[in-house]
Amino acid sequence: MAYDKFNILTSSAVPLPIENVDTDQIIPARFLKATERKGFGDNLFRDWRYNSDNTPKEHFVLNNPIYSGKILVGGKNFGSGSSREHAAWAVYDYGFRCVVSSFFADIFRNNCLNIGVLPVQVSPEFLDKIFKAIEGNPDTELEVNLPEQTITLLETGEQESFAINEYKKGNLKNGFDDIDYLLNIKSNIEEFAQNTPL
Amino acid sequence: MSKTLFDKVWDSHVVQHIENGPDVLFIDRHLVHEVTSPVAFLGLKNRGIKVLYPERTFATADHNTPTINQHLPVKDELSANQLKALEENSKAHNIPYWGLGHEKNGIVHVIGPENGITVPGATIVCGDSHTSTHGAFGAIAFGIGTSEVEMVLSTQCIMQPKPKSMRININGELSPAVTPKDVALFIISKLTTSGATGYFVEYSGEVFRNMSMEGRMTVCNLSIEMGARGGMIAPDEKTFDYIKGREFAPKGAAWDKAMTYWETLYSDSDATFDKELTFDASEIEPMITYGTNPGMGMGIQNEIPMAEQVEGGSATYRKSLAYMEFNEGEAMIGKPIDFVFLGSCTNGRIEDFRAFASIVKGRKKADNVTAWLVPGSHKVEEAIKREGILDILNEAGFELREPGCSACLAMNDDKIPAGKYAVSTSNRNFEGRQGPGARTLLASPLVAAAAAVTGKVTDPRELLELQEA
Ligand code: SF4
Numbered sequence: 001m002a003y004d005k006f007n008i009l010t011s012s013a014v015p016l017p018i019e020n021v022d023t024d025q026i027i028p029a030r031f032l033k034a035t036e037r038k039g040f041g042d043n044l045f046r047d048w049r050y051n052s053d054n055t056p057k058e059h060f061v062l063n064n065p066i067y068s069g070k071i072l073v074g075g076k077n078f079g080s081g082s083s084r085e086h087a088a089w090a091v092y093d094y095g096f097r098c099v100v101s102s103f104f105a106d107i108f109r110n111n112c113l114n115i116g117v118l119p120v121q122v123s124p125e126f127l128d129k130i131f132k133a134i135e136g137n138p139d140t141e142l143e144v145n146l147p148e149q150t151i152t153l154l155e156t157g158e159q160e161s162f163a164i165n166e167y168k169k170g171n172l173k174n175g176f177d178d179i180d181y182l183l184n185i186k187s188n189i190e191e192f193a194q195n196t197p198l
Numbered sequence: 199m200s201k202t203l204f205d206k207v208w209d210s211h212v213v214q215h216i217e218n219g220p221d222v223l224f225i226d227r228h229l230v231h232e233v234t235s236p237v238a239f240l241g242l243k244n245r246g247i248k249v250l251y252p253e254r255t256f257a258t259a260d261h262n263t264p265t266i267n268q269h270l271p272v273k274d275e276l277s278a279n280q281l282k283a284l285e286e287n288s289k290a291h292n293i294p295y296w297g298l299g300h301e302k303n304g305i306v307h308v309i310g311p312e313n314g315i316t317v318p319g320a321t322i323v324c325g326d327s328h329t330s331t332h333g334a335f336g337a338i339a340f341g342i343g344t345s346e347v348e349m350v351l352s353t354q355c356i357m358q359p360k361p362k363s364m365r366i367n368i369n370g371e372l373s374p375a376v377t378p379k380d381v382a383l384f385i386i387s388k389l390t391t392s393g394a395t396g397y398f399v400e401y402s403g404e405v406f407r408n409m410s411m412e413g414r415m416t417v418c419n420l421s422i423e424m425g426a427r428g429g430m431i432a433p434d435e436k437t438f439d440y441i442k443g444r445e446f447a448p449k450g451a452a453w454d455k456a457m458t459y460w461e462t463l464y465s466d467s468d469a470t471f472d473k474e475l476t477f478d479a480s481e482i483e484p485m486i487t488y489g490t491n492p493g494m495g496m497g498i499q500n501e502i503p504m505a506e507q508v509e510g511g512s513a514t515y516r517k518s519l520a521y522m523e524f525n526e527g528e529a530m531i532g533k534p535i536d537f538v539f540l541g542s543c544t545n546g547r548i549e550d551f552r553a554f555a556s557i558v559k560g561r562k563k564a565d566n567v568t569a570w571l572v573p574g575s576h577k578v579e580e581a582i583k584r585e586g587i588l589d590i591l592n593e594a595g596f597e598l599r600e601p602g603c604s605a606c607l608a609m610n611d612d613k614i615p616a617g618k619y620a621v622s623t624s625n626r627n628f629e630g631r632q633g634p635g636a637r638t639l640l641a642s643p644l645v646a647a648a649a650a651v652t653g654k655v656t657d658p659r660e661l662l663e664l665q666e667a
Contacts, residue, residue: 035236035283085343114345167219178345179245182222182353185214186250189224189355192213193251197459198226198320198448 003116005175009098009144010154012069014061015134019075023087023108026079031086040086041093062094066138073100073130078119079108088112098144100151102127113168114177120144120151126160129153146172200466202363203432204398207338207463211321213355220357226320228255228350229306230293232280233262233609234325238348239287249291249351256315257288257295260305261326262609265572265599268298277610291351304575304601307331307543311415312577314444318433318460323350328543328625330421333430334414335437336463338398340428361427362472364397365465368405370479375659377553378413379545379623379642381405382420383485383495388477391493395425397473400465405479406431411440412549419544420625423492432464484658486530486621487640490518490629498645498657502528521629522637530639530655537620538569538650539632540643541599542606545623546574548581550643555590557647557661563595564653570612571596572604594651608633621649 031043049060056063072091078101079087088111091099097117102124104112109119122130133140133153141154146169152159164172171181182189201209214222230238235257242249249255262277272278281297288295296302302309306324310316310332318336323329325347332339346356366385386393399421406414414431421429438460441447448456483497496503502519504526505512519526524533540546540554551573563569571591573579579601582588588598605612606624608631614620616635623646627638641649644658651661 035279036240037237085345111343111345165218167216178357179241179349179352182349182355182357183247185222186353189213189222189250189353192224193354196211196224196226197456198317 003092003175003177004097006097006116006118006146006172008146009070009118010141011071011098012067012139013071013073013100013130013134013142014067014069014096015131016061016072016074017131020077020080021074022080023084026087027084027090029084037089039093040090041095044090044094067134070095070097071100071142071144072096072098073127073134076102076124076127078104079112080105085111085115088115088117092117100127100130100142113172116172116175116177118144118146118164118172120162122151122160122162126151126158129158200469202365202465202469202471203336203400203430203463204338204363204465205469207319207321207336207430208360210319211338216357220359222355222357223321225323225350225354225356226254227310227315227322228347228354229310229315229322229324229329230255230257230284230347231261231306231324231326232259232277232284234344235287235347236280236283237344238325238351239283239291241345241348242291242352245352247352249293250354252292254354255291255293255351256310257284257293258303258306258309259284259297260303260601261603261607263298263602264610265570265602265604265612268600272298274610301576304573304577305543305546305603307415307419308546308574308578311335311411311440312444312575314441314447317441317447317456318437319463323356327422328419330426330428331415331419331543333418333421333428334411335441336430336433336460338428338430339418341422361398362396363400364394364426364473364475365400365402365471367403367474367476368401368479368482369403369476370405371408372405372479372482375484375644375662376482377484377642377644378409378416379420380482380485382417382423383487383492383640384482385477386420386424386492387485387495389424389475389493391423391491392425393493394421397426399426399429400471401429401431402465407434410549411436412547415547416544420492423625433460484642484645486645486655487627487638488519488522488524488530489515490521490627492625492627492640494518494627495640496530498530498641498655500530502526502530531657533655534566534619535621535639535649535654536566536568536618537614537622538567538646539572539605539614539620539622539624540646541570541572541574541604542622542624543574543603544606544625545643546572546578546601548578548585550623551578551582551587552585553643554647554650555587557644557658558594558596558651559590561594561651561661563650566653567650569596569650570599570605572599572612573601575601596650605632607631608636614638621646621655
């Protein structure tokens, strides 16, 4: 699925200072039976966000109107557990374009990168600073600069750089997923197909 | 440069190598089923593109289908929707579709080989982790996620870094009543469920050479349960004989061309592997699992290991035994069981039904046992009838169900009730895999048959000896 190009993102952020957030929390298994990739954002953090009678849980951060933005800041080991791609879909569909944490589970990181969500891994100290800054002022803005691979707290100018694989960086900058990449080299593929023995 | 079997097949399928990134790998054959494909087809629709090579994709309904009364409409609404979506998507994209009741219908990993879709040296993928089954033919075969299903439909490629290589050698001769399933459960018990993570395995040695194609499929099928990406066995005369003449296998000049390629498919004598393990066939006994992952298996005559003997995580180990309601140090022999499941892509082929029948012949199903015998495909079902196996089963008080994945993942109505014990020939004994609260003992068709006629965990060698005496 195509997504918007990622270049420099400046936005306030939603804090979720919980460690080991697993994909079962991000999107519970009962929402996987769908035949469409639709509405996953509504079920993002479903059981943390809503009571069983579907009324919102007031204390959960996504239900608190003072927090908003396209960046989700999570605790260490974000996205662990089942490999379900639906977790990344839910994050994107809700409107987040970037997730910041001090550590990501491998498969979740890859799933994010492939659908246009940038996972930014920062040091535990910097993560702490971000949480504190948002706590002090919920409108605190972060700048995530993909070409430069930096993340900055705009209020204070404090900055850290982050790592990303060159191939994935190129994809995000161009708004490509793996399929777009492959479609771009389709003529190579077709030529290759003509010469396969099987 | 010397190469492994895996290198040869992988390297010949790399369309492009991306610096600091994955390889673009061409996929020869793609199998799809109703559960992991609908969102992928929708992706194509949103992009406004068609399937690039529909003749390289094959669709079957198996995961959430009923195993009785398949001629009636499917009752569960979500399942029915997924089946309808698969049928419509296949039609819209000109993909061969073998739905419920079709003579070629069955479990993806059973019908691939059966119809000559699975061939040596091919790259084969499917949105199901046990795609490793097809490695039995010397193919590179592995499971993929929904985005990758969309990738293959639209471009016939996926993007993956090349995994590390491992070779497992087993020489010598297997003892009586030791089947390919026991060999696989033995290897997993030695390696644990993560022992091969990051690797692609080649099985080598006399034991695998002497195995039938069905047996090789069982072994490769279970590769994923030790964490491997997949497993494969070099093709030989047995492989070529199996394939020749099957509907989708190459014919005439195409066959000769394929053979030229296939005959190069072996690991060079000086090829090196990132990891190499060797076992002796005489170490292997009929196996059974006692816990909640496939690595928790042992020889059927052994006692459940003590927590102290288990490496790391004895808390997890105890939790697992608590779920099973088993105790450390107990014997498995003699434990009463409630259900027997013969089937799945691991052990749902004709050879498995022959093995099962060899034990139940002339005996009676135990009264306390509910048995679900589910052929892997309609062709297997046909062979069961043709070879007179159905009569043996019926005389012993067993019935045959219709093909599908059934209680392997219990997505349909074939769920083992909470707290009940099932001896199953399938591949996963995770908590709740065969139904919420269900307790699974993984074993071979022989062990399953012995349990079915005695109502408890029984060493099949005892029954076979009685027959011979
Ligand atoms: S039988 Fe089980 S493992 Fe095999 S394809 Fe079906 S669900 Fe997957």
